[in-house]
Amino acid sequence: MxxxxxxxxxxxxxxPIARKILKSCLPQDAGYELHxxxxxxxxxQKYKEIQPDVTFMDLTMPVMDGLGAIAKIREFDxxxxxxxxxADIQKKTMEKVIDLEAFMMLKKPPSKEAVNSALARVEKHLxxxx
Amino acid sequence: MEDxxxxxxxxxEMDILQEVMNIAFGSAAADLAEVIDIYVVLSVxxxxxxxxxxxxxxxxxxxxxxxxxxxxxxNFMAKFKGLAILIFPSGIGRALIxxxxxxxxxxxxxxxxxxxxxxxxxxxxxxxxGACVSKVAELLGDAVIYAPPRVIVEDLAQDSISRDLFDPxxxxxxxxxxxxxxxxxxxxxxxxxCSNESIGWLRQALHEFLKQFE
Numbered sequence: 001m002x003x004x005x006x007x008x009x010x011x012x013x014x015x016p017i018a019r020k021i022l023k024s025c026l027p028q029d030a031g032y033e034l035h036x037x038x039x040x041x042x043x044x045q046k047y048k049e050i051q052p053d054v055t056f057m058d059l060t061m062p063v064m065d066g067l068g069a070i071a072k073i074r075e076f077d078x079x080x081x082x083x084x085x086x087a088d089i090q091k092k093t094m095e096k097v098i099d100l101e102a103f104m105m106l107k108k109p110p111s112k113e114a115v116n117s118a119l120a121r122v123e124k125h126l127x128x129x130x
Numbered sequence: 131m132e133d134x135x136x137x138x139x140x141x142x143e144m145d146i147l148q149e150v151m152n153i154a155f156g157s158a159a160a161d162l163a164e165v166i167d168i169y170v171v172l173s174v175x176x177x178x179x180x181x182x183x184x185x186x187x188x189x190x191x192x193x194x195x196x197x198x199x200x201x202x203x204x205n206f207m208a209k210f211k212g213l214a215i216l217i218f219p220s221g222i223g224r225a226l227i228x229x230x231x232x233x234x235x236x237x238x239x240x241x242x243x244x245x246x247x248x249x250x251x252x253x254x255x256x257x258x259x260g261a262c263v264s265k266v267a268e269l270l271g272d273a274v275i276y277a278p279p280r281v282i283v284e285d286l287a288q289d290s291i292s293r294d295l296f297d298p299x300x301x302x303x304x305x306x307x308x309x310x311x312x313x314x315x316x317x318x319x320x321x322x323x324c325s326n327e328s329i330g331w332l333r334q335a336l337h338e339f340l341k342q343f344e
Contacts, residue, residue: 014174015145015148015149015152016145017142017145017146017148017149017340018149018152020340020343021149021340021343024343024344025343059172060152060156060172060173060174061174062174086156087152087153087154087155087156087157087172088156088159088160088172089156089157089160090156090159090160090163090169090170091160091163092163092169092312093169108149108152108153108156109149109153109269109343
């Protein structure tokens with residue numbers, strides 16, 4: 001059995017339901033250490049505190065939106081792996097997300113397959129960059 | 131009535147509905163951006179349960195910064211039944227015409243502006259309301275049919291939203307999204323008002339929606 005490179009996951013979403021849905025799509029037996037926050041500013045603070053292996057980031061959030069939070073996290077950690085998890089599927093939003101060098105984008109509501117595929121890509125990236 | 135309001139929909143149901151509305155409006159914004167070269171800045175939707183009698187005042191309060199309004203209204207019917215109201219400050223129709231008209235031979239000189247404005251608002255309303263309501267219905271396992279939309283151009287804010295929308299003794303669930311058109315200094319509000327008779331179905335459908343992820 002291979003050891004997962006992903007240990008800590010940060011989920012930033014103002015909606016408790018969106019967080020619940022995302023958590024339900026994560027493999028339940030992987031032993032991830034999950035951290036949750038409800039706005040972009042809290043995401044930046046929590047990121048600095050725990051330095052997660054991957055962050056799932058909503059875009060439309062109060063206090064600080066996801067794009068602002070990604071930019072702030074990038075200033076702190078150029079290598080941060082951020083999966084944007086959003087209902088905002090406009091092309092221009094995708095361009096903004098690409099400009100901020102997010103790892104990838106997941107459309108809401110997610111499927112287990114899409115979340116597992118994202119985790120596999122993160123895992124592969126972490127292994128290759130070790 | 132306070133007890134009735136509290137019992138009508140729980141906090142968890144409101145959270146689920148907020149997420150459903152968020153997904154639906156995101157989809158609607160993407161559809162609009164395909165038609166007009168525009169970027170729609172989304173906000174967190176607001177969900178409220180209130181007496182229908184209080185609805186006009188609630189909506190008036192939400193648009194109090196607009197002196198005059200342009201409104202697109204459309205009823206939708208199925209298990210999910212209610213009214214969609216899309217509200218813009220007046221003049222936005224003309225700005226949208228200019229954006230839609232970039233590649234068209236039609237000009238403001240050759241067509242009556244008010245007719246064009248009405249058509250443009252209808253088109254934008256069709257996309258935003260249709261995509262949003264249909265997505266909410268789809269996520270909740272329903273499919274709606276629509277009554278023809280009504281457009282009100284250049285009305286005074288205080289006059290536009292004064293009539294009774296539903297039975298005044300009943301309750302309604304409102305889903306409100308404020309949006310901005312980035313770089314255009316334009317904004318608007320979309321209300322989806324779910325009628326009292328749909329609330330029982332809505333609550334059950336919200337739980338079914340969440341159950342698929344459990």
